[in-house]
Amino acid sequence: MRVALEAVTKVYDGDVRALDELSLEIADGEFFVLLGPSGCGKTTLLRTIAGLETATSGTVRIGERDVTRLPPGDRDVAMVFQDYALFPHMTVADNIAYPLRLKKVPRAERRAKAADTAARLSLGPYLDHRPAQLSGGQQQRVALARAMATRPTVFLLDEPLSNLDARLRLEARTFLKKLQHDLGVTTVFVTHDQAEALALADRIAVMEDGRVRQIGTPREVFQRPANIFVAGFIGSTPMNLLEGECVPGDGDPTGSWTDEIDVAGLRLPVPEEATGLVGPGDKIIAGFRPEYVREAEDGIEGRVEIVENLGTTSLVTLATTGPSVQLTVPEEREPAIGTTLRVAPQPGRTLLYHADDGDLIDDS
Amino acid sequence: MFLILPALWTLYLGLTDYRLTGAAAAHPRIVGVDDYRQALGDKDVRDALGRTLLFVFGSAIVGQNLLGFLLAWSLRSARAWVRAAVETAVLLAWILPGVVVAWLWIAFLKDQGGTLNAILRTPGHDWWFEHPMGALIVFNTWRGTAFSMMLFSAALSNVPRSQLESARLAGARGWQQLRDVVLPNIRGHILTNTLLISLWTFNDFTPYLITKGEPHGASAVLPVYIYLTALPGGRLGFAGALSLTMLLINLLLALAYVRILRRRA
Ligand SMILES: Nc1ncnc2c1ncn2[C@@H]1O[C@H](COP(=O)(O)OP(=O)(O)OP(=O)(O)O)[C@@H](O)[C@H]1O
Numbered sequence: 360m361r362v363a364l365e366a367v368t369k370v371y372d373g374d375v376r377a378l379d380e381l382s383l384e385i386a387d388g389e390f391f392v393l394l395g396p397s398g399c400g401k402t403t404l405l406r407t408i409a410g411l412e413t414a415t416s417g418t419v420r421i422g423e424r425d426v427t428r429l430p431p432g433d434r435d436v437a438m439v440f441q442d443y444a445l446f447p448h449m450t451v452a453d454n455i456a457y458p459l460r461l462k463k464v465p466r467a468e469r470r471a472k473a474a475d476t477a478a479r480l481s482l483g484p485y486l487d488h489r490p491a492q493l494s495g496g497q498q499q500r501v502a503l504a505r506a507m508a509t510r511p512t513v514f515l516l517d518e519p520l521s522n523l524d525a526r527l528r529l530e531a532r533t534f535l536k537k538l539q540h541d542l543g544v545t546t547v548f549v550t551h552d553q554a555e556a557l558a559l560a561d562r563i564a565v566m567e568d569g570r571v572r573q574i575g576t577p578r579e580v581f582q583r584p585a586n587i588f589v590a591g592f593i594g595s596t597p598m599n600l601l602e603g604e605c606v607p608g609d610g611d612p613t614g615s616w617t618d619e620i621d622v623a624g625l626r627l628p629v630p631e632e633a634t635g636l637v638g639p640g641d642k643i644i645a646g647f648r649p650e651y652v653r654e655a656e657d658g659i660e661g662r663v664e665i666v667e668n669l670g671t672t673s674l675v676t677l678a679t680t681g682p683s684v685q686l687t688v689p690e691e692r693e694p695a696i697g698t699t700l701r702v703a704p705q706p707g708r709t710l711l712y713h714a715d716d717g718d719l720i721d722d723s
Numbered sequence: 724m725f726l727i728l729p730a731l732w733t734l735y736l737g738l739t740d741y742r743l744t745g746a747a748a749a750h751p752r753i754v755g756v757d758d759y760r761q762a763l764g765d766k767d768v769r770d771a772l773g774r775t776l777l778f779v780f781g782s783a784i785v786g787q788n789l790l791g792f793l794l795a796w797s798l799r800s801a802r803a804w805v806r807a808a809v810e811t812a813v814l815l816a817w818i819l820p821g822v823v824v825a826w827l828w829i830a831f832l833k834d835q836g837g838t839l840n841a842i843l844r845t846p847g848h849d850w851w852f853e854h855p856m857g858a859l860i861v862f863n864t865w866r867g868t869a870f871s872m873m874l875f876s877a878a879l880s881n882v883p884r885s886q887l888e889s890a891r892l893a894g895a896r897g898w899q900q901l902r903d904v905v906l907p908n909i910r911g912h913i914l915t916n917t918l919l920i921s922l923w924t925f926n927d928f929t930p931y932l933i934t935k936g937e938p939h940g941a942s943a944v945l946p947v948y949i950y951l952t953a954l955p956g957g958r959l960g961f962a963g964a965l966s967l968t969m970l971l972i973n974l975l976l977a978l979a980y981v982r983i984l985r986r987r988a
């Protein structure tokens with residue numbers, strides 16, 4: 360079911376503003392990820408949708424229903440907590456069936472449903488175990504099963520993968536994506552891991568300080584971060600962000616000239632979507648990903664300072680006269696530390712941001 | 724040392740017909756297990772034991788446990804100053820010296836000019852005389868609740884919040900959260916608390932300070948009965964046997980508790 364938040368504000372204890380006039384809309388059946396650094400309000404937002412926190416102001420809607428003041432038990436949502444919140448004294452089957460028991464579903468039917476859901480999550484052999492007898496990954500699936508068993512209209516997950524080790528986490532991620540696809544249930548997933556967000560989401564909301572800084576598909580958010588905050592947050596290697604200025608170009612034989620960008624002595628053409636939006640003298644920030652940096656004779660000069668192995672590529676950090684620049688190079692092509700390189704972004708891979716407010720300069 | 728010597732002395736006394744006065748005082752005879760056999764057969768002893776069980780059940784197992792839990796539960800979400808005020812009041816009842824609280828309660832329930840009679844407009848009603856055990860149970864509940872309250876407060880703050888919230892999301896009402904999440908999580912604490920307060924109440928001598936066992940032994944719980952037997956009664960040997968029986972009951976309770984704890988771990 361659709362979830363809509365309108366100007367939701369949450370203030371804790373009179374002074375902590377965890378959500379600030381936040382509005383967003385989650386489509387029916389969508390896998391929606393809330394992403395942002397620690398303390399930005401992701402959990403608060405999720406708990407406000409669940410009803411565990413009441414919005415200080417604003418409206419929360421699930422479907423067409425205004426649920427802002429409804430208690431959590433009446434919202435028809437299910438939540439998976441970071442610590443799974445399984446009941447230690449109940450068996451796996453009783454844990455899964457607990458919401459059904461509260462709904463007065465007869466015992467036999469409850470048991471059948473629990474067994475059914477458990478089998479689906481490969482928990483069949485563990486129905487009579489206690490949570491403490493299960494591995495972390497199994498406990499996480501029990502929590503999922505308990506949330507699924509009631510067929511909620513909205514599924515809320517707060518960093519459910521963060522207690523798993525790296526390999527299990529990848530497995531669980533794939534599994535979760537498939538499960539959500541099969542069930543088609545609207546899902547809100549909180550994480551501070553941008554790779555997880557990019558992998559899972561239909562759409563991502565990137566948050567900072569109780570506000571949404573950008574909403575978009577993983578591709579949009581990755582390729583065109585709407586501001587330097589998102590640009591610096593998304594991507595396994597952070598984007599190069601270099602201060603620069605718009606300058607008149609050298610002109611061509613017909614005597615006309617076009618504007619160019621000057622960053623660290625390097626001349627770059629103004630990106631197409633920014634044409635006409637900047638003029639000579641404007642301060643800008645040029646952003647380009649390390650993946651899109653190549654060697655160039657007239658590029659920015661820098662000394663190789665650090666080489667980090669990322670597997671199939673290596674991340675090279677260059678010390679320049681200004682801020683350092685990072686680029687990736689294919690494996691076994693790493694330059695030696697201390698050597699000098701000249702590098703420039705690949706044509707068409709540079710984004711321009713206003714130096715003052717950090718917003719992307721484009722015509723949309 | 725301090726425990727073992729008196730215990731051995733008691734054991735010895737229990738095996739004799741030692742008396743404070745008379746021939747038996749100078750030459751106590753070893754009467755062996757006679758005192759013990761007599762102790763268990765004696766109707767007065769059985770009555771005292773019954774009163775003690777009622778006292779323990781009413782004031783500790785039900786009274787202090789329940790009141791302590793209710794206070795801890797309702798103070799969870801109370802304002803800081805309400806919480807502080809209630810906690811201070813309850814703690815005060817606990818830490819005041821026995822003599823002081825005894826006087827307070829004698830005054831509170833007195834037939835002439837007692838506070839309760841003034842409140843209820845029932846002048847001349849002698850609570851201590853007419854309901855000695857009931858009054859003692861109320862008194863001991865009042866006096867000992869602080870311990871249960873504090874223990875349960877600590878236990879409740881350790882119940883994982885996410886478990887409670889999971890239950891709320893599943894639609895659990897207050898009492899269902901209590902039944903399905905809170906109580907199972909604090910079972911061990913309830914057990915510990917019940918054992919400790921039972922032992923303390925079982926051995927509590929404060930009732931003597933209030934009623935001296937009156938009227939006619941109707942409020943003489945076991946420790947009071949033993950004391951009355953030993954000193955005014957002068958039958959030290961018999962009292963020793965009773966003391967040892969009490970010690971054994973304490974020991975049995977503690978052992979049972981340790982066993983239950985072991986099995987849970
Ligand atoms: N119960 C509370 N009382 C007071 N302040 C709170 C409470 N819960 C959260 N906050 C504050 O609200 C802000 C947002 O917290 P929230 O837990 O929503 O962040 P988050 O994005 O989930 O962070 P993390 O990634 O660390 O989980 C933080 O500044 C936090 O200190």
Ligand SMILES: [Mg+2]
Pocket residue numbers: 401402403
């Ligand atoms: Mg959080």
